[in-house]
Amino acid sequence: xxxxxxxxxxxxxxxxxxxxxxxSRETLVxxxxxxxxxxxxxxxxxxPALNSVYISLTQWDGIAPPxxxxxxxxxRMWSDETFRTALRNTVIWLVLFGGLSVLxxxxxxxxxxxxxxxxxxxxxxxxxxxxxxxxxxALVWRMIFQPDGVVNSxxxxxxxxxxxxxxLGEPExxxxxxxxxxxxxxxxYIMVLFLAGLKTVDPLLHEAxxxxxxxxxxxxxxxTLPQLRPITTVVLAVTVIDALRxxxxxxxxxxxxxxxxxxxxxxxxxxxxxxxSQLGYGSALAVVIFLLTVGTIVVYLVRSLREEEAA
Amino acid sequence: xxxxxSRRGFLAGVGAFGVASALAGCATSTPSPAAGSGTxxxxxxxxxxxxxxxxxxKAMQALLDEFAKANPQYKPTLNTMExxxxxxxxxxxxxxxxxxxxxxxxxxEIASNFAxxxxxxxxxxAFPADxxxxxxxxxxxxxxxxxxxxxxxxxxWGMFYxxxxxxxxxxxxxxxxxxxxxLCKTLKGKGVSPIALPLADSAWLTASWFxxxxxxxxxxxxxxxxxxxxxxxxxPRVAKVLDTWREVLPYLDPDGKGLAFQExxxxxxxxxxxxxxxxxxxxxxxxxxxxxxxxxxxxxxIDANVPVAEEAPLDGFIASARTANPEGALAFMKYVATxxxxxxxxxxxxxxxxxxxxxxxxxxxxxxxxKGRAMVASAADVTQFFNRDSNDDQLNAxxxxxxxxxxxxxxxxxxLKKWQDDSAKARGN
Numbered sequence: 001x002x003x004x005x006x007x008x009x010x011x012x013x014x015x016x017x018x019x020x021x022x023x024s025r026e027t028l029v030x031x032x033x034x035x036x037x038x039x040x041x042x043x044x045x046x047x048p049a050l051n052s053v054y055i056s057l058t059q060w061d062g063i064a065p066p067x068x069x070x071x072x073x074x075x076r077m078w079s080d081e082t083f084r085t086a087l088r089n090t091v092i093w094l095v096l097f098g099g100l101s102v103l104x105x106x107x108x109x110x111x112x113x114x115x116x117x118x119x120x121x122x123x124x125x126x127x128x129x130x131x132x133x134x135x136x137x138a139l140v141w142r143m144i145f146q147p148d149g150v151v152n153s154x155x156x157x158x159x160x161x162x163x164x165x166x167x168l169g170e171p172e173x174x175x176x177x178x179x180x181x182x183x184x185x186x187x188x189y190i191m192v193l194f195l196a197g198l199k200t201v202d203p204l205l206h207e208a209x210x211x212x213x214x215x216x217x218x219x220x221x222x223x224t225l226p227q228l229r230p231i232t233t234v235v236l237a238v239t240v241i242d243a244l245r246x247x248x249x250x251x252x253x254x255x256x257x258x259x260x261x262x263x264x265x266x267x268x269x270x271x272x273x274x275x276x277s278q279l280g281y282g283s284a285l286a287v288v289i290f291l292l293t294v295g296t297i298v299v300y301l302v303r304s305l306r307e308e309e310a311a
Numbered sequence: 312x313x314x315x316x317s318r319r320g321f322l323a324g325v326g327a328f329g330v331a332s333a334l335a336g337c338a339t340s341t342p343s344p345a346a347g348s349g350t351x352x353x354x355x356x357x358x359x360x361x362x363x364x365x366x367x368x369k370a371m372q373a374l375l376d377e378f379a380k381a382n383p384q385y386k387p388t389l390n391t392m393e394x395x396x397x398x399x400x401x402x403x404x405x406x407x408x409x410x411x412x413x414x415x416x417x418x419x420e421i422a423s424n425f426a427x428x429x430x431x432x433x434x435x436x437a438f439p440a441d442x443x444x445x446x447x448x449x450x451x452x453x454x455x456x457x458x459x460x461x462x463x464x465x466x467x468w469g470m471f472y473x474x475x476x477x478x479x480x481x482x483x484x485x486x487x488x489x490x491x492x493x494l495c496k497t498l499k500g501k502g503v504s505p506i507a508l509p510l511a512d513s514a515w516l517t518a519s520w521f522x523x524x525x526x527x528x529x530x531x532x533x534x535x536x537x538x539x540x541x542x543x544x545x546x547p548r549v550a551k552v553l554d555t556w557r558e559v560l561p562y563l564d565p566d567g568k569g570l571a572f573q574e575x576x577x578x579x580x581x582x583x584x585x586x587x588x589x590x591x592x593x594x595x596x597x598x599x600x601x602x603x604x605x606x607x608x609x610x611x612x613i614d615a616n617v618p619v620a621e622e623a624p625l626d627g628f629i630a631s632a633r634t635a636n637p638e639g640a641l642a643f644m645k646y647v648a649t650x651x652x653x654x655x656x657x658x659x660x661x662x663x664x665x666x667x668x669x670x671x672x673x674x675x676x677x678x679x680x681x682k683g684r685a686m687v688a689s690a691a692d693v694t695q696f697f698n699r700d701s702n703d704d705q706l707n708a709x710x711x712x713x714x715x716x717x718x719x720x721x722x723x724x725x726x727l728k729k730w731q732d733d734s735a736k737a738r739g740n
Contacts, residue, residue: 042412059739061402062402062403062406063402063405063406063425063428063430064428076736079728080736082711082733087698088688116729142343142511142571145569146569146570146574147566147569147570148566166565166566166569167569168511168569169510169511169567169568169569170568170718176541253511254511255512256515257510257710257714258510258514258568258714258715259710259712259714259715259718260710260711271707272707274399274706275399275703275707276702276703276704276707277402277702277703277704280705
């Protein structure tokens with residue numbers, strides 16, 4: 001606020017000639033185009049984010065004045081067993097959900113790329129889960145995983161009754177049972193991204209490679225994949241972000257339970273910071289999630305940029 | 312070349328942004344109570360309610376309509392919010408500079424904690440001298456002796472069963488813990504799953520078992536001290552609670568951990584599970600033809616020397632200390648404390664609740680309701696429920712511990728240690 005009067009006097013009338021003023025006017029408009037979106041972004045995104053960094057250094061229940069505690073919230077994490085479980089689960093989630101959805105999406109895209117009869121129907125079927133709201137998806141999968149639901153009935157039908165279990169209610173299986181519906185949805189999404197990418201692959205290169213006697217795998221490895229690189233960057237960024245912000249399916253099905261066994265950092269952050277009243281600790285968890293996301297993506301981007309430069 | 316954007320406009324925009332961000336700088340500070348409310352009298356009154364059921368909403372509106380009829384100078388409005396969101400936002404609501412004037416809330420630590428922070432309006436002048444039992448009046452009072460809560464109705468917890476099913480199985484209500492265990496054994500022998508405890512979306516139900524076992528074994532005084540953090544969960548008395556509960560674990564429906572509350576209560580309703588430790592909301596969810604068949608018995612007595620305490624969660628209203636219209640809010644609080652208002656509410660909502668003012672009559676008196684009222688009235692002490700007597704962070708620590716205990720009862724010692732650790736950490740914020 002204190003800087004404002006200065007700004008007014010600097011642009012004050014009489015100080016500038018008419019010609020210069022017209023020029024400065026344009027500059028001002030241009031500046032406005034840059035500054036206003038920047039200001040909005042600052043106000044709605046960066047400022048709250050910075051605030052939560054500050055809150056993460058305090059002990060605050062949302063009512064009484066916050067008490068500054070330095071890095072206490074961060075050191076508390078290392079002695080917090082639930083945090084360690086949530087961190088481990090988030091890494092498992094990132095690897096399994098991220099890895100399988102990229103592989104599955106790419107595989108489906110390759111299968112469904114060539115035009116043939118009824119291909120649109122197949123693509124639509126795999127894309128359909130993306131259209132469902134996550135809550136609906138959760139309801140459907142809750143029924144599938146129920147003690148006397150589809151999975152257990154199928155197991156019983158093929159004589160594997162002893163393998164039947166309460167998938168979402170047992171700590172050993174809950175996390176993996178949650179990855180399945182999340183994948184079910186994500187694979188279709190990744191497939192569409194790769195389908196778009198495959199359209200940019202030059203068919204002439206394939207023909208030339210075929211003439212030179214390259215096998216199907218060699219053509220995939222040395223012709224298709226390199227040309228998919230730009231879309232792969234997008235897919236990986238999207239996947240990392242989606243994996244780390246996964247929340248809805250977990251919250252809707254297990255709320256991180258039973259006893260934190262399917263807890264992710266996102267659900268743990270929600271239940272401590274928002275449902276509970278530990279805003280300081282919750283914010284510290286949010287900061288960790290942020291660093292993880294940015295860190296993973298930056299590492300990947302730097303690597304792929306370097307590769308591009310080298311190429 | 313014309314530029315529709317003037318420099319002045321632009322600078323004004325920057326200025327406005329500066330002001331806005333300066334305000335946002337207060338994200339962690341709470342505004343001081345609205346000053347000068349006396350100079351400008353406000354007619355508007357906002358009631359924020361968490362009653363989202365059809366009956367509950369209609370009943371709240373009926374209360375406001377009747378109130379406005381008697382007090383035409385006020386213009387009350389109803390703002391209903393889904394309970395989980397309501398609960399999550401109430402701390403923000405109470406610290407707003409222009410808060411909702413009245414809010415639905417609960418008695419217990421959950422209310423007195425707000426009072427301690429100076430967020431609640433002193434409702435002593437609205438609290439009737441006559442009509443409330445001493446227990447209910449005490450539960451409405453903060454540490455400084457001010458009334459901060461006006462209770463309107465309550466419900467009770469018990470072991471719910473269906474009369475026709477008990478007849479079919481030829482069993483009767485147990486009084487003591489040993490009889491209860493024997494009953495579970497008999498039922499299991501007949502191929503019936505004795506106890507429902509759906510955990511998929513309602514792990515908080517485990518708190519009812521803990522509350523009751525602790526109340527029956529160690530009494531209400533210890534229970535309160537434990538919840539307040541004055542006693543430790545590693546205390547041998549708490550270990551005894553888990554030991555006792557362990558006797559029941561084989562009789563819990565093993566499918567429970569995969570069932571949501573809706574599915575669990577449906578199973579109980581169909582007679583596939585015999586008993587369900589729950590509040591009266593369990594019966595409210597049953598179809599009309601089943602309602603008359605719903606019955607309950609008191610949680611069995613474990614130690615006859617421990618004074619009997621029951622869980623009777625009290626619902627009612629609080630008013631914000633920052634309201635722009637304290638006279639209006641107090642007038643409303645005074646109105647909802649009257650027997651007429653409480654009867655009107657219960658008649659419109661149709662829920663199995665008992666009016667908190669003992670001068671009020673239940674508009675639809677059923678044998679079930681009278682049985683519940685008598686049980687609470689004869690209790691030596693009344694508690695609210697685990698998270699109403701503490702807070703949601705503590706409830707979180709409890710569910711983690713108890714759901715694990717159901718799965719791995721052999722790890723009781725480790726579970727209690729971790730529970731104490733979680734509880735202390737959450738208390739330290």
